[in-house]
Amino acid sequence: MTRTVRFHAYGGPEVLRIDDIELPAPGPGEARIRVDAIGLNRAESLFRQGRYGRPVRAFPAGLGYEAAGAVEETGPGVTGFAPGDPVSVLPAFSMTDYGVYGEAAVVPAAALAHRPAGVDAVTGAAVWMTHLTAFGGLLEDGTLRPGETLVVTAASSGVGIAAVQLARRVGAVPVATTRTDAKRERLLAAGAAEVVVTGGLDAAGVADALRAATGGRGADVVFDAVGGAQAAGLLGALVPYGRYVLYGALGGPTLELPALDLLRSGVTVRPYSISLRTTTTGDTLRRASAFVTSGLLSGAFTPVVDRVFDLSEVAEAHRHLESGTQVGKIVLTVPHRHPRLRAPRGSR
Template sequence: MTTNTARTSSTRTGTAPTPATARTVLFDELGGPEVLRVEELPLPAPGPGEVLVRVEALGLNRAEALFRAGTYYYRPNLPASRLGYEAAGIVEAVGDGVRAHSPGDAVMTGPGIEMSAQGVYADRVVLPADSVVARPAGLDAVTAAATWLAYSTAYGGMLEAGGLRPGDHVVITAASSGVGIAALQTATRIGAVPIAVTRTGAKRRQLLDHGAALVVASDTEDVVEKVRRFTGGKGAELVFDAVGGAGLAELSGAATADGTVVVYGFLDASTPMQMPLNWPLTVRGYANSRLSEGAAGRRRVNAFIESGIRDGTFRPAVAEVFEGLERIGDAHRLLEANEHVGKVVVRVAP
């Protein structure tokens, strides 16, 4: 068995000693935000192929609320499960064999994380080096925490899985979410025409400001009718859906007959997914591991995100910032209220 001392001997660190513990968010049972607690846990030095990151900010994702409640596509290992995919921070130490990162590097997390064991809700976290990517120059920690998962999902789901091309129309559901905002900006960047679907008209102006060519309020407007009228009757070449459930079959009527529906989320986990009947429509499921599991995929998505940040076409939307890990429950309550536009962020350290 490898001892902590042996692991430290192969670790490159900065000038400060590696802390022995990390303040970490855990939960022991499934439930609402009230099950989350903060505990001091032992912090190992990074082993071969690992990095130690001092976390500055956390970006919250709906997947984490589902995971906490036990309705995500994989379940937490209880008790004392960790939580969280997305963080921005500074590399403090790297294990043997790590060449892509060095102490002092500003980074983001996201690829290939299993939340129970590697969840990033903490003030420091040890992760596989492949789960950490360089932070684009000039991006502060709060904005960086709202970037990687949203834009990588939009890129992978719409461009790689969905085949979105310049001139295509794309229907984007849950458009006010972090991924929804990233999808609007991604479609606009490549010359496609994004149609935002949101529950009410309260967020219409903000969605238009983020690039939507049309905003449809699904609670009061007929999504299929509005999309078909806007597209001259033909429908959209791509539907990029975060909801799934029983409404998927009806939503597919907004697509062209030979179009594509990409389902990347299941916000309606309470009802079975009903598949469209208007063949030859193509229906695909998308998980972000499609990109993050391979070096080539990570290289493509990281280059796409960095170029969009650099030229200013990608503007990550931060809805609200909570200060300190102790506010994680409040942050989850806002996340589940569905009243915000963009990402909810928790600042862990200045």
């Protein structure tokens, strides 16, 4: 039997339960992995509440996109992976079909990446959702170039910090925004060139503050997790023909942009969805995987981990996720009651 986190009805963190279930053998194109660490994402909180994408197909339901561990068994037709291989699970599937919260999980082999030697399980579980999102939104859709200035909103999130690291790696200048001054020093330590506190500012104030932070020139690209009413201020901070990439909706279900200002600026507005890209575009996933792996090996990409919880503390971990106080990723580690397979060297 395998300890697996499931929820039997929509609700708050308290609906999460650890059940003992019989995990099926991997089918064609699938692999079963021992899970050593799990990266938490806001999408999982929304899925648990019934507010994310497609609804649960049937209760009880599992959840989770991102994990690290080792291959236990592969299904028919799977090549390139063998039992004992250290791997990370990438967010390249729907949670209505698969989940990784547990001691072990069956996932599509196409969603696995070999974990380089020296990359531990916590790092391997914390890097992929964040850095894949930054890669896709900024290099595939935002075409961020060396020497350009990038504004990153909600910059204390895992994706925000990944975007700051990516900007540094390609030679761009990252300017971070945050709602309060409490996270300023941590964002500067993470690599932000400037930090702009947006709490209490209206759209015009946001635009003025960002222009001041860029020496009056403005930003070339905005990478926005918020949307809502703040979007107008971000538009006002862009240079003519700048690029605005929206990848989240923390500010609500609408995007408020002044039509005349948009027409006069020539700004390009693009939405970015990692789930759409990674599940429908294999070329994007292949390029992104190579880019993130090279960043891990070089040390350019180091996920910031805010706090590590035990699997048994999953409800508390979700409460912390929803508090908005964290900087970087939240990770669950998975103690194993019985050895499933010998852990390969460097996998823990």
